[in-house]
Amino acid sequence: xxxxxxxxxxxxxxxxxxxxxxxxxxxxxxxxxxxxxxxxxxxxxxxxxxxxxxxxxxxxxxxxxxxxxxxxxxxxxxxxxxxxxxxxxxxxxxxxxxxxxxxxxxxxxxxxxxxxxxxxxxxxxxxxxxxxxxxxxxxxxxxxxxxxxxxxxxxxxxxxxxxxxxxxxxxxxxxxxxxxxxxxxxxxxxxxxxxxxxxxxxxxxxxxxxxxxxxxxxxxxxxxxxxxxxxxxxxxxxxxxxxxxxxxxxxxxxxxxxxxxxxxxxxxxxxxxxxx
Numbered sequence: 121x122x123x124x125x126x127x128x129x130x131x132x133x134x135x136x137x138x139x140x141x142x143x144x145x146x147x148x149x150x151x152x153x154x155x156x157x158x159x160x161x162x163x164x165x166x167x168x169x170x171x172x173x174x175x176x177x178x179x180x181x182x183x184x185x186x187x188x189x190x191x192x193x194x195x196x197x198x199x200x201x202x203x204x205x206x207x208x209x210x211x212x213x214x215x216x217x218x219x220x221x222x223x224x225x226x227x228x229x230x231x232x233x234x235x236x237x238x239x240x241x242x243x244x245x246x247x248x249x250x251x252x253x254x255x256x257x258x259x260x261x262x263x264x265x266x267x268x269x270x271x272x273x274x275x276x277x278x279x280x281x282x283x284x285x286x287x288x289x290x291x292x293x294x295x296x297x298x299x300x301x302x303x304x305x306x307x308x309x310x311x312x313x314x315x316x317x318x319x320x321x322x323x324x325x326x327x328x329x330x331x332x333x334x335x336x337x338x339x340x341x342x343x344x345x346x347x348x349x350x351x352x353x354x355x356x357x358x359x360x361x362x363x364x365x366x367x368x369x370x371x372x373x374x375x376x377x378x379x380x381x382x383x384x385x386x387x388x389x390x391x392x393x394x395x396x
Contacts, residue, residue: 124142124143124178124180125140125141125142125176125178125179125180126140126141126142126179126180126181126182126183126394127139127140127141127169127172127173127176127179127181127182127183127221128141128182128183128184128185128390128391128393128394129165129168129169129182129183129184129185129390129393130185130228130231130387130389130390130393131154131165131184131185131186131187131201131228132154132187132200132228132252132253132389133154133187133198133200133201133252133253133254134153134154134252134253134292135151135152135153135154136151136152136153136154136155136161136164136165136168137149137150137151137152137387137389137390138150138152138165138168138169138171138172139172139387139390139394140172140175140176140179141390141394142176144391144394146387146390147176148172148175148176149387149390150168150171150172152164152168154201155202156202157202158202158203158206161201161202161203162211166212166215169182169212169216170216173216173219173221179219179221180221180222181221181222181223181224181394181396182212182216182221182222182223182224183223183224183226183231183392183393183394183395183396184208184209184212184223184224184225184226184393185226185227185228185230185231185232185389185390185392185393186198186201186208186225186226186227186228187199187200187201187227187228187254187256188227188228188229188256188271188273188274189227189271189274190208190225190226190227191270191271192209192270193207193208193209193210193224193225194206194207194208194209195207195208195225196271199254199287200253200254208225209223209224209225212225224396226392226393226396227256227258227273228250228256228389228392229248229249229250229256229257229258229273229275230258230265230267230273230392231258231388231389231391231392231393231395231396232248232250232256232258232348232350232383232388232389232392233246233248233258233259233260233265233392234258234265234392234395234396235385235388235389235391235392235395236248236258236260236348236383236385236388237260237263238395239385239391240348240383240384240385240388241346241348241381243260243344243345243346244260244262244263244345245260245261245262245342245343245344245345246260246344246345246346246347246348247259247260247275247338247339247342247344247346247347247348248260248347248348248349248350248383249275249276249334249335249338249347249348249349249350250350250351250389251290251291251292251331251349251350251351251352251353251354252291252292252351252352252353253291253292253293254276254287254291254292254293255275255276255286255287255290255291255334256273256275256276257273257274257275257276257338258273259272259273259275259342261342275334275338276291278334278337278338280330280333280334280337281330281333286330286333286334289327289330290327290330290331290334292352292353294326294327294330295307295308295309295312295323295327298323298326298327299311299312299323302319302320302322302323303319308352308353308355309324309327309353309356309360310355310356310360312324313356313359313360324360324363325363328360328363328364328366328367329367331364331367331368332364332366332367332368332369332370332371333367333371335347335364335368335371335380336367336368336369336370336371336372337371339368339372339374339378340371340372340373340374343374343378344378345378345379346378346379346380346381347378347379347380347381348381348382348383349361349364349380349381349382349383350382350383350385350388350389354382354383357382361380361381361382364380365377365380368380
């Protein structure tokens, strides 16, 4: 059961989001750029939590949504964070021991999947993909987060082409690389829809095709009831998801079209972390 007063953190490769929630509702929200060094990142994380926990007394729990792989609160080797074999849960417990709070660190995509299971799509068997700097994956089977032997769910690292993985070819890092190549600057996916030239169309096709390969492969393996996509790229709306569906169904061998939808939840990583 969710406590009334919770601090939740969504620790992303690009942004660090920290929120205070009361009765499941976000009351205060802080958003900062994720620092590039370990020391600055930990200091920034601690400071953002400290700011809220001192302003809002009575916090009982702190939930952290972090990129994986991670196990038992230890961040192992995430490709988009400057942390290696770092016991974040232990560090937080030491830092905030005087506040007598319970602390839980979980894979960020698992947090989004938890939020979707409880408050979003509410399905029993589904996949969540968080499309951000990288691609995170959350798998719900029979209403439970699937973890395998402990580290399952790194869906962004299935290999698609020329020894390159799903997130290298289909995430924001790929869009950034391609837009720099063709337009000499970083452009967001939504910007490409407004440009409407051959290069923007080429980039959109390449990204959506790789997303289709990855999502189609996952559908073939798991046969989910639905695939939920979350992350900043959802701001592209119907235009991009139509492209993703078109490319995905090319690679699905199952005799049906599994629904693929944007998450309807606002800040699902934060909400999921608060539910831990």
